[in-house]
Amino acid sequence: MRLRPILTSPILWIAIVFAGLTLAWMAQGAPVNLITQIAIYTLYGAGVNLLVGYTGLVPFGASVFFGCASYFAALLLLGPVKQDIAALLLSVLLSMALAAVLGALILRRRGLYFSLLTLACSQIAFEVAYKWTAVTGGENGLQGVPRTSFHTEMQFHLFALATVLLAMWFLWRLVHAPFGRVLQAVRDNEQRASSLGYNTYLVKLLAFVMMAGLVGYAGSLLTLMLQGVYANNLGWQRAGDSLLMTVLGGVHHFLGPLWGAIAFIVLENRLSAITENWWLIFAPIIIVFALFSPEGIQGLVQRLRRNQRWTLTRNTIPPRPAVIEPYESTAQAMDPDKPVLETRKLSKSFGSLVTAKEIDLEVRPFVLHSIIGPNGAGKTTFYNMLTGVLPPSGGTILFEGKDITKLPMYARARLGISRSFQILSIFPNLSVFENVRVAVQAQRHGALGFFRDAHDIAPLNERTWSILDAVGLADRAADPCMNLPHGAKRLLEIAVTLAIDSKLLLLDEPLAGLAEADRQIVAELIRNLSKKHAVLLIEHDIDRVLAISDRISVLHQGRMIADGKPAEVARNPEVIAAYLGTAKGEAKAPPAIERKAHAAGKPLLEAKGLAVGYGGSTVLNGVDISVHEGEAIALLGRNGVGKTTLLRALTGTLPLDAGSLSFAGTDIGARKPYEINRLGISLVPEGRRLFPNLTVVENLQIAQRAGGLSIEQCFELFPRLRARQKAKAENLSGGERQMVAIARALVVPSKLVLLDEPFEGLAPAVVEEVMAALVKLRGKVAMVIVEHHAETVLPIVDRAVVLVNGRIAFAGDAGDLEKDHALQARLLGVVQADESVAA
Template sequence: MTYLKHPVLIATLVLIALTGYSVATGGSINHVTQIVIYVLYAMGVNLLIGYLGLVPFGASIFFGCASYAVAFTLGRTFTDEISALIFAGVFSLVGAAVLGAIILRRKGLYFSLITLACSQVAYEIAFKWTAVTGGENGIQNVPRPLFQSAEGFHWFTLAVVILLIGAMWRLVHTPFGRLMQAVRDNEQRAITLGYNTFNVKWVGFCIAGTIIGFAGALLAMLIQGAYADNMSWQRAGDPVLMAALGGVHHFLGPIWGAVTFLMLEEKLSVMTDNWWLFFAPIIIIFAVLSPEGMQGIVQRWLKHDRWTLTRNTVPARPARIEPFDAAPAEHSKEPVLEVRELSKAFGSIVTQDRITLDVHDRMLHSIIGPNGAGKTTLFNILTGLIDADRGQIRFKGRDITKLKAYERSRLGIARSFQIISVFRQLTPFENVRIAVQSSTKGTIPLWRDAHKDEAVCARTWSILDAVGLADRAAEECDALSHGEIRLLEIAVTLACNASVLLLDEPLAGLSESDRVIVTDLITRLSKLRAVVLIEHDIDRVLAISDRITVLHQGKLIADGLPAEVAHHPEVVKAYLGKEKAGKPKERQPIAARVREKAVAANDERPLLDMKNVFSGYGGGTVLEGLDLRVMPNEVVALLGRNGVGKTTTLRTIMGQLHPTSGEVLLDGENIGQMRSDCVNRLGVSIVPEGRRLFPNLTVNENLAIAMRPGGASMEEIHDLFPKLALLSRSKAQNLSGGERQMVAIARALVVPSRLILLDEPYEGLAPAVVDEVKGAVQRISTRASLVIVEHHADEVLAMADRAYVLVNGKVAFNGPAVELANDHDLQDRLLGIAAA
């Protein structure tokens, strides 16, 4: 009985039932025909909204122009309605092709407004070109030779609309229709899989414009005329409203919206000319109670919240899934990827400074470096998401520096993302199938069911099984754990069958068992093709890599075998902030004595106490049972390699992340679930990595926004940072990195802070500026407790009372800062890469 739930059959039965109801109650058959036409209109518009993520406020241009096309030709050029209808469709297709080629170069609100503007231009022409269009009187007395009776034309219209609804249902299940949904969910990811997303949107726009044109043509035949009103801004938004009212994320949603809209309009307009005063509150109620529209209300009642734009099935799982075969690329002894003198800067921030490196076939080449080294930016440049300022990139001997991202992917460069990038509203099976589809040759069919391609589906099952997701193939992505979504991201990357795989932190957020699975998979892949890996798990990187490149502050400081790189002096300095054989710097005696006295005067109650805290992002766990204490007037250094949870700890304290379990106590009060503004008012401030100033405001304005009674005065700020007095009227965007850091620290002081969190306070600063900022940090340590995250260990250990070192979200060291400062072997083991 599954066929009884088929959306096309449901649509047919609903529209036939509506016809029967109208006949039984003596209603107007023409009004029911109008409803049927507007159902098609709304569904055509929703093909753009629901399946491509494009909101056309002016889709009425196709609706109105097609009606004029019929009015001009029916009875003159064409002698029957069918021929005129076909002409209107072709006319709309050509118009959509031309218009789409222009306006699809803009996204979001601009796309919506441009469509509205185009529709309004068409309205003005139709309304004022009286000699041709009849002006406000329109074109009247259009003949209808084949279907002269209202009943006959109604059944003709119903047949055409049902046929087109069936065609749309078929379309959205083809490889192209599924690709439309992938572009809607994550256009950037679709690009990196090798799809020209502009062409996808353009074809989808043309199809939708054609369907809307058919609706406009039918309306012209119904009213036997064409009028400009349908293209005016007052009516242009009607189909969008109908789709939203019914539910844009459901195939049948526009049907319910169109029927409700037109029936209410008819009933209310009879009662009053100001019917919108009654109709608007209904729209508001639906929008508030159910953003998913009428269909969403029903599905929530049935406890089923899934989008129903397509059927929710996947192809039958094979009795035996073939093992994943990562077919080796053609082996070459020459570098498969060559980077020469690559440079990139964002304003004054240099992320790549003349990077030169080679990636060889069938090798695992890892790229490591401290935060902000430029690793992910390098991947973005290599894959074409960002253009380099200077330099050259060659792939298999071919210069690809100017190629677009999808063109590079088609050549054989695939990547994963540091921040998980999948198609969230598609199943895991469909995510991988879309990626497998990208590696197949030829055009993407507009007629074949995507799940009928046995070769593509079989490979999809193999890849899902290889990462352990075969049993979850039909689930919603939101139902997957963070680790499973990370595995899905890797599966999507593998499905491209590329010659070079760029993997950006593939182990992030995975459990140890999943790390072992993925590490083994990466190692096996590197025996068959080139794999470039960015990963902060240094132990694993050194264990599995064939070659390692180290970046620091945009520069390549080491490149070679793991053993050589691990002991490279520049690498040791980048990770530890000093030469391995160096001595720890002397502690500052004045600040230390003041702090020592203040600590002695306080009782043992901690100012901040984190107990067994678990926290992370998007379902992933970064902090695993973290315990951390900060006493009043104490300076705590929070250290660790990249990706171990230092910044996550600060964000959890600050309320930017809420722990999934555990307690964050501030002076005995649990602040774990509080908003950031509430935490700040209790006396916790943060100096974030990257400073995060308001660039268009002056120094004084940045400080004035944060200033509250009890905080430092402007006089105290200028005493601490004399330079800010001179720069008080300068905009933040014009300041140097050091000056911005001074403002960021001052901003934390102008509120009454008991605890100040500093995230990488010396990052990107010149040595002289570091000394100036460091002196200020030492002075403020006498008035508040500090938690300092800094990858240069010696810079912070010299001024800290205690130190915590994190490894994979857990505390690996907790003790006096001087103990860690004097133990070079311990530093190497926990912070550096040599011991690993």
């Protein structure tokens, strides 16, 4: 057996800490009960952290199981059970049974409601224990509980330490087992876990019951230590102790509950000896940690060692095999002559708003079937009905001839329906390998397996490596998911979608936000996958859809207006009018613009030698950029080169590592984001980030300041918003949201507007509207426009800046770059329009 895994095992370090504390207390002649209490509360906190750190649930009242199990043990020992170890085991089982009943009810609520329900249960238990004097002893509790197997404090102390270590070992094994890995997936992205075939409600219920078992055992041990039980452990005053200890030690660290328990118990013991109001001293300590070390004591140590990462599990992946088996799809056995999916008169309405009206569709195996349509056509709503996110208002969904209209999402996934999402939906705090392995596990082993290490299950690992290799991510398997560039995250999402032995792949805008080189890679991958699966694709890149699809269906205003081969759909007049805006070859030419006047204006923003990055890494290095008054600049570059990072640096949301930054003669390098905004720099962020529950007008009013555009002027710039001014942002189409986001940046007195991917995900007709508005703004306000598609933005800007690997590779006249296709291809990986279609 290798020595390193043993030496780095957290169970070994817990044992060493317990032993060290015991010896230190014995050397002082002090009773070991305090160390026993620390061990008990370590298990108490670790049980709570099974929900908080691993599952993403925050129980304010886990004390209901700690306190009730204490009473269970006492009542059993004072009653029918005379053997203390048997009473311990029975109290744990009773605690788990109580959790099964309570969890079945309160887990139907999430977030704050779940937390408050646990607290309410604890308070009810306190009232019962405090007032049911005949059974619980009331405020005096139950005393004189016999401890038959342990005649000295040291005997019980050693027993408690040994069994707490055993319970912690079980927990460490559990979180590395298949079930424990699913808990972490649910924590990161519950909807994604459900879309892979996991019954997340059942997963959370099992975690809740296991938490109750661990916490219940800790409570039972406390009864034996005190040889009595009291109601105060159930009251709201003590309900948060375990959560407090866990947060103090570090929620995202396995050893966090240990350090939290030591700090809490020792400080309580020492401070309460000084003053009854010991919380007046202890509370500021909690405040200091909350402000300066959110990751608790463990996080503080890591920060000092400059090695900040979660340590809830081992930071490893299984070894890469010498030869990775090629990916094979289980869907290849499907009959190509029978539709795998059918919808019949499928409809969806939200009150009077109809988003899908009697849609009839057939999807066949080994066919790349695309769905297109303008913003707001109902494409994503249609996908949500197919996958069970939304129940249809009418109609039927058949999969391989079986009616699945009323099946939940996880049940549809188990049949072989998998999807990617318009907004990236992966597990951000898991590694690339673990993202895919958890998905593979869903079909092959489910969430079961409570002891076997998930990384020792060879069939799962082999399948995971095959899928990663198929999408080109095998070399990045060990990388944390959050560190991947956008293009790699899209590939990872496709890998996760493949991993559940999919027969039908529903891909929702997989090319959104990708640079041209990445778009070609992903498009080719999708094309290859359609040879082994049925693929239903939503995508706004019309040229590419026409080039790679076998069949295209068109939605408009919730109706199917066309369905057929790509060439037929492209010529359909109704499609051209509804989606493309103008017939191919008849698109409106960008308006002629005068570039030199704006580019020669007075300097407004000047950045010199900028270096910025994340977590010690450098994304941009030595960047010089200037923007003149009224000038429009295109900020271009392949995905991951640092375009959004530069915008974040300019707006103050990302601190500079080096360089200087000035705006209108004022140094803004160290200014806060709100100060920079008040000086005249506004950001239109990628993803729009509107306030969903506010109307269009309210979104604008909340940002409006004297000197900016009036709301009426915004409506003149975007006429479509006038008709939608009372609609809530959550009910707007993507194009309408983008218009509101731009208008919101203009109702403040902006001199410079930074637009991050303003055309992303928009239909061509909507792109024309947004582009026309930006042309009207030329000269009135300076603009920096981040855009992947150079051909879209170059005609309307004065200058272009191209980033390559965090440095500026080109800065010059936009017209020159627009004409130089070879330079575009070298710097951006961009191809000409007709070459793109051929690809």
